[in-house]
Amino acid sequence: xxxxxxxxxxxxxxxxxxxxxxxxxxxxxxxxxxxxxxxxxxxxxxxxxxxxxxxxxxxxxxxxxxxxxxxxxxxxxxxxxxxxxxxxxxxxxxxxxxxxxxxxxxxxxxxxxxxxxxxxxxxxxxxxxxxxxxxxxxxxxxxxxxxxxxxxxxxxxxxxxxxxxxxxxxxxxxxxxxxxxxxxxxxxxxxxxxxxxxxxxxxxxxxxxxxxxxxxxxxxxxxxxxxxxxxxxxxxxxxxxxxxxxxxxxxxxxxxxxxxxxxxxxxxxxxxxxxxxxxxxxxxxxxxxxxxxxx
Numbered sequence: 009x010x011x012x013x014x015x016x017x018x019x020x021x022x023x024x025x026x027x028x029x030x031x032x033x034x035x036x037x038x039x040x041x042x043x044x045x046x047x048x049x050x051x052x053x054x055x056x057x058x059x060x061x062x063x064x065x066x067x068x069x070x071x072x073x074x075x076x077x078x079x080x081x082x083x084x085x086x087x088x089x090x091x092x093x094x095x096x097x098x099x100x101x102x103x104x105x106x107x108x109x110x111x112x113x114x115x116x117x118x119x120x121x122x123x124x125x126x127x128x129x130x131x132x133x134x135x136x137x138x139x140x141x142x143x144x145x146x147x148x149x150x151x152x153x154x155x156x157x158x159x160x161x162x163x164x165x166x167x168x169x170x171x172x173x174x175x176x177x178x179x180x181x182x183x184x185x186x187x188x189x190x191x192x193x194x195x196x197x198x199x200x201x202x203x204x205x206x207x208x209x210x211x212x213x214x215x216x217x218x219x220x221x222x223x224x225x226x227x228x229x230x231x232x233x234x235x236x237x238x239x240x241x242x243x244x245x246x247x248x249x250x251x252x253x254x255x256x257x258x259x260x261x262x263x264x265x266x267x268x269x270x271x272x273x274x275x276x277x278x279x280x281x282x283x284x285x286x287x288x289x290x291x292x293x294x295x296x297x298x299x300x301x302x303x
Contacts, residue, residue, distance in 0.1 A: 017050065020218065058279055085110045087112045101136060115147075117152075170191065198250040215260035218268060219264060220297075261282060267297055
């Protein structure tokens, strides 16, 4: 399947100024850096982009600024998911006006609606704009799955084009991919990037790409070139950084911002309730990063 939104997508952090305001100049700098170093898609205002604590107006301003910075060099996928269908639809319309190419829509969280309600939620959004949708399945955060049969029914809508998969259900992902050619799968968990790609996924949406976009792209490049052993080796090389950033008890937003700050790239503070990594954690992250990039 041709990747509808690119192949190596970064779930980009949202830079803030030292006072906590939206840093549009920093966002443009970071977006240009990420695209220059290997990303062909950027996901804005996802959880990694601190969407729960940015305003609707800030989300639109971020899309406009990043579009100006990257032009047509990368696809912009706007995160618009909320637990409220009407609010999500408003965000979708504003994202379309601001210049997004596609929408990332998470399953409605906390209220745990049944599958028919989840399906109706997504279908409403598919009819709200002319933009294609990527559905975000992350039950550990939302409290509810998008079940395989629901995904298969939704894939019949022409604007439902992709899934960002954080279900940790590898069999279910393969089940859906084996039964439809109309739904592109993207690995949403960096440890699954190569594994899911090898069985037919379109690519990845990566938090770790904030700091090593070229390394993650190289894994997929090697696989596409038929160099499967090299692809596996490259994935194994980046695994310690994936573990350090994503499995140490802190959100990926926190660890990504700690590393970006250390690398003198735009990041800035986090908005409460998130708090910055402590010095020991930040130093440990930098040591793992240096071990990868100087190898």
